[in-house]
Amino acid sequence: EREEGKPLLIPVNHASNKSSGGTDPTYHSIPSSRFPDEQALLNTILSKTAHNIIDVSAADSQSMEQHEYMDRARQYSTRLAMISGSTQCKRVTSLPTLTSQPHQVLASEPVPPSDIQQVTKIAAYASSALSQIKVDAKEELVVQFAIP
Amino acid sequence: MASALTQGLERIPDQLGYLVISEDGVLASAGELENDEHAAGVIMRMVQTAVKLCMNGSAEPFLKRMSVVFGEHTYMATISGQKVFVVKRHNNPQEAVEV
Numbered sequence: 001e002r003e004e005g006k007p008l009l010i011p012v013n014h015a016s017n018k019s020s021g022g023t024d025p026t027y028h029s030i031p032s033s034r035f036p037d038e039q040a041l042l043n044t045i046l047s048k049t050a051h052n053i054i055d056v057s058a059a060d061s062q063s064m065e066q067h068e069y070m071d072r073a074r075q076y077s078t079r080l081a082m083i084s085g086s087t088q089c090k091r092v093t094s095l096p097t098l099t100s101q102p103h104q105v106l107a108s109e110p111v112p113p114s115d116i117q118q119v120t121k122i123a124a125y126a127s128s129a130l131s132q133i134k135v136d137a138k139e140e141l142v143v144q145f146a147i148p
Numbered sequence: 149m150a151s152a153l154t155q156g157l158e159r160i161p162d163q164l165g166y167l168v169i170s171e172d173g174v175l176a177s178a179g180e181l182e183n184d185e186h187a188a189g190v191i192m193r194m195v196q197t198a199v200k201l202c203m204n205g206s207a208e209p210f211l212k213r214m215s216v217v218f219g220e221h222t223y224m225a226t227i228s229g230q231k232v233f234v235v236k237r238h239n240n241p242q243e244a245v246e247v
Contacts, residue, residue, distance in 0.1 A: 095171065095227045096199060096209050102228040103156025106235045110222055111215050 153231070154178065160235050164221060167191070167234040181236055187223075191216075191234050195225050 064072075099105045154176050157166040165179025169188045177183055198214050216223040217239075225234045 095196070095230050095232065097229060098199075098209055098212050098227045100228060102226050102231075102233040103160070105213050105226045106157065106224050106233055107160040108213075110224075110237065110239070111217065116217055 153233075157233065157235055160237065162238040162240065164236045164238055166236065167232075169232040169234065170230060175231065179236070181234065188234070191223060191225055192232055195227065195232050199227070 153168045154166065157163065157168070158178070160166075163179065165181035165184075166177070167174060167181045167184070167188050168176040169192050171192075174183075174185060174188050177188070181187055194216070195214055198211060199209060213224055213226045216225075220239055222237050222239055223234060224237060225232055227233070
């Protein structure tokens with residue numbers, strides 16, 4: 001009997017969920033449905049979302065004092081100077097040594113003309129093949145749904 | 149001009165000019181490539197790209213020399229001791245190619 005007396009639609013009276021803004025009307029809870037579990041689930045989703053959303057306009061900025069700001073700026077530039085001063089990361093794009101006899105390598109036989117012709121031909125084939133890439137339309141992009 | 153760097157290059161048969169380039173700039177230049185910083189820049193970038201293409205994680209680069217072949221002449225480049233050596237050589241008549 002107690003169950004039967006209980007109203008199906010529970011009147012909504014909750015305060016808005018824990019959002020940083022607080023007064024944003026979109027954060028009011030969802031009116032309940034016939035299934036209390038579903039409402040609980042929906043409210044969980046809502047509160048999770050509200051918790052994850054960062055309302056930039058509503059957030060109060062962490063302001064620093066002027067001298068704190070200057071100190072920190074000085075700290076950072078000191079650290080940067082230390083890093084850029086060290087030669088550690090300088091030669092990241094170093095040139096690998098290909099030979100210990102550069103003059104000999106550069107003086108030796110040029111590439112045979114047959115090799116050049118072969119490479120040129122292959123490149124021409126590749127270029128031609130590339131230019132022939134096209135879309136092969138098999139069917140209409142837009143179709144009408146037949147509604148009987 | 150560092151003669152140790154360039155002596156060998158001078159003596160290359162049918163050479164029309166050469167460059168020795170480090171990552172900081174041109175160390176030596178002569179002939180048709182004398183003071184050609186533009187060519188040095190282009191060739192340096194080509195070499196750096198070629199080297200990247202070859203190094204697929206293995207320790208050994210498998211290119212020894214890069215050749216840029218034109219109708220009448222060819223640029224050849226290699227790397228040794230952090231320096232790029234470039235020579236511009238005339239193509240011999242029997243080796244003249246249709247590019």
